[in-house]
Amino acid sequence: MFWLTAAALAGVAQAQMQMGSLSMLRFGCAQTVIDRIDPLVDPGKIPSPHVHQVVGGDAFNATMASTDISKLAKCTSCTFSEDFSNYWTAAIYYKASNGSYKRIPQMPNQQIGDSNGGLTVYYTAMGKGSSTAFKPGFRMFSGDAARRVPSGFGKNMQSCYRCFPGVNFQGNTMSPCMDPKIDSEGFPKTPCPGGIRSSVIFPLCWDGKNLDSPNHIDHVAHPESGPASFAVTTAKCPASHPVKIPQVHLEIVWDTRNFASIKEDWSADGSKQPLVLSSGDETGYGQHGDYVFGWEGDTLQRAMDNSCFGPTCPKGNLKTQTFAAANKCTVKSAVHEEYDAWVDHLPGLDNMGNMPM
Numbered sequence: 001m002f003w004l005t006a007a008a009l010a011g012v013a014q015a016q017m018q019m020g021s022l023s024m025l026r027f028g029c030a031q032t033v034i035d036r037i038d039p040l041v042d043p044g045k046i047p048s049p050h051v052h053q054v055v056g057g058d059a060f061n062a063t064m065a066s067t068d069i070s071k072l073a074k075c076t077s078c079t080f081s082e083d084f085s086n087y088w089t090a091a092i093y094y095k096a097s098n099g100s101y102k103r104i105p106q107m108p109n110q111q112i113g114d115s116n117g118g119l120t121v122y123y124t125a126m127g128k129g130s131s132t133a134f135k136p137g138f139r140m141f142s143g144d145a146a147r148r149v150p151s152g153f154g155k156n157m158q159s160c161y162r163c164f165p166g167v168n169f170q171g172n173t174m175s176p177c178m179d180p181k182i183d184s185e186g187f188p189k190t191p192c193p194g195g196i197r198s199s200v201i202f203p204l205c206w207d208g209k210n211l212d213s214p215n216h217i218d219h220v221a222h223p224e225s226g227p228a229s230f231a232v233t234t235a236k237c238p239a240s241h242p243v244k245i246p247q248v249h250l251e252i253v254w255d256t257r258n259f260a261s262i263k264e265d266w267s268a269d270g271s272k273q274p275l276v277l278s279s280g281d282e283t284g285y286g287q288h289g290d291y292v293f294g295w296e297g298d299t300l301q302r303a304m305d306n307s308c309f310g311p312t313c314p315k316g317n318l319k320t321q322t323f324a325a326a327n328k329c330t331v332k333s334a335v336h337e338e339y340d341a342w343v344d345h346l347p348g349l350d351n352m353g354n355m356p357m
């Protein structure tokens with residue numbers, strides 16, 4: 001694979017690769033908007049409790065009906081130009097020792113290109129007939145915004161951070177979220193002068209009926225053997241959720257290059273560090289991802305069935321666009337507040353990090 005080293009492949013996607021059938025889309029989506037709305041968890045609320053960074057189609061809105069959003073969107077910030085899905089996560093802020101906060105910007109991932117912030121999306125499946133693409137109206141959630149302790153998934157953690165000790169993704173030699181020595185489920189304990197990558201992996205199995213569920217999680221499930229690592233999609237789904245879906249995985253690279261020099265904000269023993277999620281979570285365990293499916297027609301199924309790999313899919317006849325076009329697909333923020341300057345409290349929280357009464 002062109003963006004992972006040989007070591008990164010060992011024991012993971014390699015077996016699937018050798019079988020010659022692995023389908024793995026990996027592509028960038030630029031920032032659509034930074035805003036305090038959440039059509040999945042808090043539909044209609046303007047503002048919702050915390051700031052999200054959002055990518056994908058311009059049908060993104062505080063309320064989004066469970067419908068075919070590819071028909072509502074006019075553009076997408078993703079380089080697969082038929083992917084009008086929306087993907088969003090919490091943002092990361094830097095809390096300086098004087099108590100002020102600044103949102104940490106995002107930067108393009110390794111081998112992605114000239115993306116205006118945003119994130120990288122992966123869809124992985126074993127090839128033809130092995131997975132069923134999502135249906136129009138499908139949405140799901142991964143993670144737990146209220147979590148402040150490890151999930152206990154260990155080498156199968158579904159959310160993790162990788163701290164890059166040097167520029168140009170120095171130290172990126174393993175697949176994400178598979179070794180607690182390299183990736184942490186909570187925030188890194190040391191400054192990361194090359195950036196921090198946050199990964200969120202979604203479940204692999206679906207009940208085959210419901211496009212959503214009240215907590216946006218129960219209609220999907222992990223395989224019988226437990227949560228699946230990145231790019232390992234062969235495990236058996238439980239009888240309650242028998243339909244294998246493509247594995248969705250998001251990578252967000254936070255540009256900490258301009259923050260890592262303020263060394264006194266980290267303590268030597270790792271007990272104090274300045275990162276905080278937009279939800280007020282100072283542990284990082286509460287990172288979460290939201291997904292609203294919006295691929296046009298059967299495009300995603302074609303990609304999964306044709307062993308497409310990386311940022312293009314000529315065999316599946318999928319259309320792409322450049323970042324020059326993708327970067328232009330934005331929506332206006334619905335909540336008018338400051339998301340770029342230094343602020344004295346996190347948007348939606350008081351200056352103690354609590355939700356105002």
Ligand SMILES: *[C@@H]1O[C@H](CO)[C@@H](O)[C@H](O)[C@H]1NC(C)=O
Binds near residue numbers: 061062331
């Ligand atoms: C978002 O919803 C509002 C209120 O329903 C509507 O006026 C607006 O056109 C919508 N925006 C988009 C981009 O669909």
Ligand SMILES: *[C@@H]1O[C@H](CO)[C@@H](O)[C@H](O)[C@H]1NC(C)=O
Binds near residue numbers: 098100342
């Ligand atoms: C707090 O510290 C940051 C980083 O040094 C600085 O940029 C910001 O202006 C300070 N805020 C206030 C209110 O002094």
